[in-house]
Structures are given as structure tokens and as C-alpha cells.
Amino acid sequence: MFRGFYTVASGMLSQQRKTEMLTNNMSNANTPGYKADQASMRAFPEMLMDRMDSSSIPTEKKLSLPFNQRVGALNTGVYMQETIPSFVQGDLQETGRGLDVALLDGSMPVDEETGVRGSVFLTVEGQDGSPRYTRNGNLTVNGNGFLTTNSGFYMLDENGDRIQLESDQFTVGENGQIVVDGNAVATLGVGYSDNPNQLVKQGDGLFATEGNAALPDAYAEDNVSFAAKQGFLERSNVDASRTMTDMMSAYRAFEANQKVLQAYDRSMEKAANEIGRVNG
Incomplete structure (x- = not known):
């Protein structure tokens, strides 16, 4: 009983x-x-x-x-x-706002054993200074000219440094390059995870790796293709x-x-x- x-x-x-x-x-x-x-x-x-x-x-x-x-x-x-997050890409919504950036997945390798598809993420700086990753490209420029997420986390470039701009009038190419007044000033940091299910989900739409290690640079990964789309936001995949x-x-x-x-x-x-x- x-x-x-x-x-x-x-x-x-x-x-x-x-x-x-x-x-x-x-x-x-x-x-x-x-x-x-x-x-x-x-x-x-x-x-x-x-x-x-x-x-x-x-x-x-x-x-x-x-x-x-x-x-x-x-x-x-x-x-x-x-609970395991689903990393299927959400629909892209055009906002026309220059501070919005979405990552559009292209070719992503699939693990033959697990069937898990790799994924790319924008790189930001966590509160403890270690890298965090997100798909939320709703960005802003703070009072000191640093490019941040809407929650206040600093965006990082491909070298892991904060991105500082002279103004919020800039363009982002599909290759992630940030251009101000015709000059390339930085490249958005984009990390690649071959098994995103191993990432730890945190608040504010952020993900972290075990041990807070940095993900590999997506630009240097073979068989990985993606595009940065300025003026778009990736919607949730709910x-x-x-x-x-x-x-x-x-x-x-x-x-x-x-x-x-x-x-x-x-x-x-x-x-x-x-x-x-x-x-x-």
C-alpha cells in the first residue's frame, strides 16, 4: 500500500x-x-x-x-x-534597428554518434570576467561607448576584448565585422560548440561552459558557416x-x-x- x-x-x-x-x-x-x-x-x-x-x-x-x-x-x-534546451534556430524578425544583430546558422557539423548539431553563439563577458554565450543580439552602447547586451553584459570581439565604439552609428557585415565611418574597428566574437547540450544555462539568456572555459573561435572552424544579420533579432524557438x-x-x-x-x-x-x- x-x-x-x-x-x-x-x-x-x-x-x-x-x-x-x-x-x-x-x-x-x-x-x-x-x-x-x-x-x-x-x-x-x-x-x-x-x-x-x-x-x-x-x-x-x-x-x-x-x-x-x-x-x-x-x-x-x-x-x-x-532539462535540456533545444538549440533549433528561432525565426529571424526584422526590426530595422542598427543595434540589433542576429546570427543566421549556415552549415553546422552533426555528430554521427549522438546526432547533435553544432551551434554558434555571440560572446559576452560574464560578471566574473569569464566568457558567456548568447543568441540574444539585442544590443546597446553604454555611456562609455562599450557595446553591451540589453542586460548590460559587455560584448567581446574575436580576441576576447571589450568592443568600444565612438558612436552607435555603425554597420555589421555578414562576416561579423563592425565598421564605423568606413573603417573596420572590431569583429564580433562568435564561439562554436560542437555539442551545445553540454552548455550550462544561466539567467539573462546566457550559457556557460563547464569550468567557464572559452569556446573555440567559430571563424576558425572548418565546415562551420554562419552570417551576422544587422537589423534582425532571433526570436525564441518556443x-x-x-x-x-x-x-x-x-x-x-x-x-x-x-x-x-x-x-x-x-x-x-x-x-x-x-x-x-x-x-x-
């Missing part, structure tokens, strides 16, 4: 966490460059149950031989193992209609587990108050 409680509770917890993840996706449906999270559900390892018994042998000493009788497998519930459908499914699954839990509770109440009653 109690095993049923644990199994149902694990189902409710996993669906609650999935709902929270989907709600977060919906709230960021209009956030530029946002990558939707996907849930990975796993069942707890099954337990193979045996019943321990013994058999008496009619001898003078009445020998008793122990043996196990197979009962069967028992599943102990489900849990949400992890599919709103599918997310709403998944939220309803998760809610229904939570509700079904809740009904089972209530049935268990009523059974335990009967066992305690009626079956176990001692008549005087």
Missing part, C-alpha cells in the same frame, strides 16, 4: 516540475534568442521481487530448506531527470501552441495521479477506522 503512495507522489512531483518548466518557456516566448527547455522523464529502476519461503523435508531432524519464489517486477515511479498542449497534458497527468492518491487515502482510512476497529 505504501509503495503506491510513493509511486503516485513521484508522478505528481515530476508533472509539477514539468509544468513549471513549460510555464517558464511560455513566459519567455517573446524573449529574443531564448532556447526552450525540454524535459527528460525517466522511470526509477525496476525492482525484481522475490518471496522468501522454506520447505520442510520429512526427516528425523525435520530439515527446512529455504527457497525464493519469484513475485515479479515492481516499478517505483518516475522522475524528471534533467512553439506556443505545442507548449500549451503539453501544459494541459501535464496538468491532466497530475490530476490523474491526484485521484489515485485520494483513493489510496480512503483505503488507508477504512483500514484504520473500520477494519482495524476492535469491538468490545
Whole structure:
């Protein structure tokens, strides 16, 4: 009986966490460059149950031989193992704003074993000074002339240095080169990850590598092609209609587990108050 409680509770917890993840996706449906999270559900390892018994042998000493009788497998519930962002490119939205830059994926190598497609990211400076990566190209120029994200993180060039401009009147070529008054002053830093699933998702649309190591320079990678598009923003890749459908499914699954839990509770109440009653 109690095993049923644990199994149902694990189902409710996993669906609650999935709902929270989907709600977060919906709230960021209009956030530029946002990558939707996907849930990975796993069942707890099954337990193979045996019943321990013994058999008496009619001898003078009445020998008793122990043996196990197979009962069967028992599943102990489900849990949400992890959330993995989907790095499928979002649609490009034309804004006409010179401070908006989107990365348009071209040819990206695909790992033959895992099937994971590589991805490129704009490079920014994190609060601790180590590199961070983003697909949100909604940029601005601060009071000191440094090019930053809308959240205030410094944009880095291909050498890992901050990009300082004399004005916000500049052009960005498809090769990532920043030109002011006809002179090339910097090149947007773009990192390449052959397995973006290994990146750690952080706040403000940022990603980090394990150990905060720098990603390889995308410009120097063979078989990697991309283009920087000025005046465009990459929209989030959240599919709103599918997310709403998944939220309803998760809610229904939570509700079904809740009904089972209530049935268990009523059974335990009967066992305690009626079956176990001692008549005087």
C-alpha cells in the first residue's frame, strides 16, 4: 500500500516540475534568442521481487530448506531527470534597428554518434570576467561607448576584448565585422560548440561552459558557416501552441495521479477506522 503512495507522489512531483518548466518557456516566448527547455522523464529502476519461503523435508531432524519464489517486477515511479534546451534556430524578425544583430546558422557539423548539431553563439563577458554565450543580439552602447547586451553584459570581439565604439552609428557585415565611418574597428566574437547540450544555462539568456572555459573561435572552424544579420533579432524557438498542449497534458497527468492518491487515502482510512476497529 505504501509503495503506491510513493509511486503516485513521484508522478505528481515530476508533472509539477514539468509544468513549471513549460510555464517558464511560455513566459519567455517573446524573449529574443531564448532556447526552450525540454524535459527528460525517466522511470526509477525496476525492482525484481522475490518471496522468501522454506520447505520442510520429512526427516528425523525435520530439515527446512529455504527457497525464493519469484513475485515479479515492481516499478517505483518516475522522475524528471534533467532539462535540456533545444538549440533549433528561432525565426529571424526584422526590426530595422542598427543595434540589433542576429546570427543566421549556415552549415553546422552533426555528430554521427549522438546526432547533435553544432551551434554558434555571440560572446559576452560574464560578471566574473569569464566568457558567456548568447543568441540574444539585442544590443546597446553604454555611456562609455562599450557595446553591451540589453542586460548590460559587455560584448567581446574575436580576441576576447571589450568592443568600444565612438558612436552607435555603425554597420555589421555578414562576416561579423563592425565598421564605423568606413573603417573596420572590431569583429564580433562568435564561439562554436560542437555539442551545445553540454552548455550550462544561466539567467539573462546566457550559457556557460563547464569550468567557464572559452569556446573555440567559430571563424576558425572548418565546415562551420554562419552570417551576422544587422537589423534582425532571433526570436525564441518556443512553439506556443505545442507548449500549451503539453501544459494541459501535464496538468491532466497530475490530476490523474491526484485521484489515485485520494483513493489510496480512503483505503488507508477504512483500514484504520473500520477494519482495524476492535469491538468490545
